[in-house]
Amino acid sequence: MPVPRTIRRTSITVATALAGGVLAAGTANADPSLSNPLNRSASATATSSDGAAHAVARCPSGYHVSSGGYAVSSYGPAVYTNRPADDGAGWEVYASGHTEKPFQLKAYARCTLV
Numbered sequence: 001m002p003v004p005r006t007i008r009r010t011s012i013t014v015a016t017a018l019a020g021g022v023l024a025a026g027t028a029n030a031d032p033s034l035s036n037p038l039n040r041s042a043s044a045t046a047t048s049s050d051g052a053a054h055a056v057a058r059c060p061s062g063y064h065v066s067s068g069g070y071a072v073s074s075y076g077p078a079v080y081t082n083r084p085a086d087d088g089a090g091w092e093v094y095a096s097g098h099t100e101k102p103f104q105l106k107a108y109a110r111c112t113l114v
Helices: 005-028
Strands: 038-045 052-058 063-072 078-084 090-096 104-113
Parallel strands (some): 052 104
Antiparallel strands (some): 038 104
8 A cells, every 4th residue: 555645755755854963963963083194204224234114294283193104105015014103192113124225204194183
C-alpha cells in the first residue's frame, strides 16, 4: 500500500532536522587549537664521515607538537628515528646514509597552541 505524500514529507523533514543537529553538535565540540596550526621546519645536512644527520623541528613557546615527518634529499639514507621529541615541543629525525656523500635531512613539525 503506498504511503501518503504528507507522511513521506514529514519523515524526510524530521530526518533532515535530526541530521543537521548531529552535524552541528559535532562541529561545536571541535578542538579550537587544531583549527589554526602553526607549521615549523628545521633541516640538517650530513657532513660527518659516516653520513649521519639529526634534525629537530622545534615548536615555539606555548605550542605542543601534534604531528610531524621528514624529507630526505636522496634515496640512500635510512631513517632510524621519526618521532615527537621527548619534551613534546618538537619533532626529531635521525638518518644515516652509511656513505661520505652528504645528504639533506629535513624534519617537519605541526604545532598547536597548548
